[in-house]
Amino acid sequence: MSGYLITLAITVGIYMILALSLNIIVGYAGQISLGHAAFWAIGAYSFAILTTKYGLGFAGSAVLAVVITTLVGVFLGLPSLRVSEDFLAITTIGINFIVQGIFNSFDYFGGAMGIGGIPFPTFRGEMISNFAFMSIVYGFVAITIAISYGFKRSWAGLASFAIKDDELAASVSSVSPIRFKLLSFAIGSAIAGVSGVLYASFMSFISAADFSFPVSVTILAMVMVGGEATIIGPIFGSILLVILPEVFRFIHDYRMLLYGLLLVFMMRFQPDGFFGKRGIVWGIIRRFSKA
Amino acid sequence: MFFQQIVNGLTIGGVYALIAIGLALVYGILRIIHVAHAGVYVVGAYAGLYVFMLTHSFMIAALASMATGAVVGVLIEELVYTPLLNHSPIISLIASIGVFISIEEGIRLIFGPYIKSFPSAMFSGEHHLGGLVVSNSQAVVLLVSVASILFIWFMTEKTRLGLALKAVSEDIEMAESVSIDSRWMIMLAFAFSSAFAGLAGLLVGAYFNSVYPSMGDVPAYKSLAIIVVGGMSNIWGAFFAALIIGLLETISIGVFNVPLPRDSLAFIFMVVMLLIKPSGIVGIFKR
Numbered sequence: 001m002s003g004y005l006i007t008l009a010i011t012v013g014i015y016m017i018l019a020l021s022l023n024i025i026v027g028y029a030g031q032i033s034l035g036h037a038a039f040w041a042i043g044a045y046s047f048a049i050l051t052t053k054y055g056l057g058f059a060g061s062a063v064l065a066v067v068i069t070t071l072v073g074v075f076l077g078l079p080s081l082r083v084s085e086d087f088l089a090i091t092t093i094g095i096n097f098i099v100q101g102i103f104n105s106f107d108y109f110g111g112a113m114g115i116g117g118i119p120f121p122t123f124r125g126e127m128i129s130n131f132a133f134m135s136i137v138y139g140f141v142a143i144t145i146a147i148s149y150g151f152k153r154s155w156a157g158l159a160s161f162a163i164k165d166d167e168l169a170a171s172v173s174s175v176s177p178i179r180f181k182l183l184s185f186a187i188g189s190a191i192a193g194v195s196g197v198l199y200a201s202f203m204s205f206i207s208a209a210d211f212s213f214p215v216s217v218t219i220l221a222m223v224m225v226g227g228e229a230t231i232i233g234p235i236f237g238s239i240l241l242v243i244l245p246e247v248f249r250f251i252h253d254y255r256m257l258l259y260g261l262l263l264v265f266m267m268r269f270q271p272d273g274f275f276g277k278r279g280i281v282w283g284i285i286r287r288f289s290k291a
Numbered sequence: 292m293f294f295q296q297i298v299n300g301l302t303i304g305g306v307y308a309l310i311a312i313g314l315a316l317v318y319g320i321l322r323i324i325h326v327a328h329a330g331v332y333v334v335g336a337y338a339g340l341y342v343f344m345l346t347h348s349f350m351i352a353a354l355a356s357m358a359t360g361a362v363v364g365v366l367i368e369e370l371v372y373t374p375l376l377n378h379s380p381i382i383s384l385i386a387s388i389g390v391f392i393s394i395e396e397g398i399r400l401i402f403g404p405y406i407k408s409f410p411s412a413m414f415s416g417e418h419h420l421g422g423l424v425v426s427n428s429q430a431v432v433l434l435v436s437v438a439s440i441l442f443i444w445f446m447t448e449k450t451r452l453g454l455a456l457k458a459v460s461e462d463i464e465m466a467e468s469v470s471i472d473s474r475w476m477i478m479l480a481f482a483f484s485s486a487f488a489g490l491a492g493l494l495v496g497a498y499f500n501s502v503y504p505s506m507g508d509v510p511a512y513k514s515l516a517i518i519v520v521g522g523m524s525n526i527w528g529a530f531f532a533a534l535i536i537g538l539l540e541t542i543s544i545g546v547f548n549v550p551l552p553r554d555s556l557a558f559i560f561m562v563v564m565l566l567i568k569p570s571g572i573v574g575i576f577k578r
Contacts, residue, residue: 082566090515091565093512093515094516094558094561095558095562097555097558098555098562100555104552105551210503257392259391260392260394261389262389263389264389267383268374
């Protein structure tokens with residue numbers, strides 16, 4: 001594999017983890033979150049600060065960064081519990097803008113200059129190869145898939161699906177909406193924190209602009225285009241939306257326009273995504289399996 | 292200095308109000324977070340700019356930006372929102388963001404990415420009221436937004452059309468059963484609110500004397516914060532919230548030098564508001 005392909009594969013893997021973690025919040029618990037890049041940013045920034053400012057080791061900072069992201073995720077999830085659906089979407093947009101604004105304007109977080117010199121993982125004193133890093137990333141992708149699968153099958157997953165379908169009916173059957181909404185927020189932001197650590201370590205430089213609101217839209221689009229509440233959907237969506245811009249590099253100017261139109265047409269004609277319940281993929285498979 | 296900032300804040304707030312009122316109206320009727328509303332605002336600014344270059348008349352430019360805005364708004368409603376009405380709100384929200392990106396990128400590709408300015412500054416000169424300086428452009432922005440808001444208030448509160456709009460926003464099926472044509476009403480509401488978004492685009496373009504493709508980015512999301520503070524579908528709430536946020540921004544940045552970026556202040560205010568009173572500003576006075 002060439003260096004370019006490995007870099008691309010690492011990027012895809014980092015986005016896969018992100019999309020799967022958002023899928024737990026949006027797809028399983030039905031909480032519309034348009035600020036997922038904020039949690040990604042918190043993971044990346046805590047890792048960057050712990051390693052560059054406080055000189056903590058790689059593994060220690062990584063674990064601490066994930067813990068911090070989880071705590072902040074639960075803390076930010078609390079005001080979101082008071083609001084539902086449309087209000088929640090706008091609140092999470094707000095969270096994204098506030099978090100990005102704070103990282104961008106306080107010198108402690110590097111301000112507009114960002115943070116550089118974030119360490120790459122080492123093995124016996126030597127930096128590991130990009131290929132080894134890619135294996136680590138896909139290791140975490142596998143763990144995330146396992147967690148998604150386990151959550152979907154567990155009692156907590158069932159409870160979340162019940163709340164997503166009908167919150168009132170679920171709470172009457174003594175399923176506490178608050179507990180399971182917070183649980184999904186905690187799991188989702190913890191995994192986003194893992195992705196943030198991997199991103200910061202791979203890029204070695206981060207700035208607030210990397211985690212702006214359009215990034216959140218892209219992550220949500222990965223979930224929705226692939227098909228929410230499925231596991232293959234976010235995986236497929238992140239491959240598609242990372243690879244497409246690379247393939248269409250030669251028409252650089254039209255990239256964003258095509259991206260906007262893709263969102264509109266997907267939602268207009270395939271609102272469940274490619275792998276959703278009424279998605280086009282299952283339709284094709286069904287047609288061929290009958291014939 | 293302080294009173295000067297109040298004048299500046301009210302001017303900005305008036306423009307926010309023009310955008311946010313339309314957004315609140317649309318949300319009240321279709322329950323859609325209409326992010327592409329800011330796309331209409333950009334289209335209005337460009338239409339106004341080019342018509343002004345041709346005619347050198349503010350009145351004709353204003354009418355042109357309102358007409359273009361209305362057409363674009365109705366097209367978005369007919370082609371994107373109406374077919375998606377039976378799906379969950381998140382789907383029309385993402386479609387709306389897609390429409391917004393496409394409009395901004397389309398404009399960038401057609402008219403170029405650069406800042407365009409009006410051929411002759413539309414309004415020059417300023418008035419001195421005691422120590423206050425009110426530029427002519429500020430006065431026009433203030434007057435036009437106050438006049439438009441009074442007009443919107445008259446339309447929605449004092450006419451049969453407004454009554455029908457209210458009925459549709461309360462309950463579409465009930466409104467249909469008393470023979471209100473709801474599709475026609477939805478179209479009218481979009482035409483109406485988009486016309487004022489287009490006008491707001493022209494006003495902002497003239498006020499800062501610059502029109503550019505990404506000028507809708509900030510209003511797109513700030514107007515969402517405004518309608519949340521105002522209580523989502525409440526038109527008066529949106530109006531007061533817009534003025535308050537306009538004032539809050541200019542005063543906290545201009546007088547107190549708050550170190551936060553200007554555009555996140557509205558959202559911080561929104562989160563505080565949600566924690567105190569989720570039903571919005573108007574909910575504080577009503578019990």
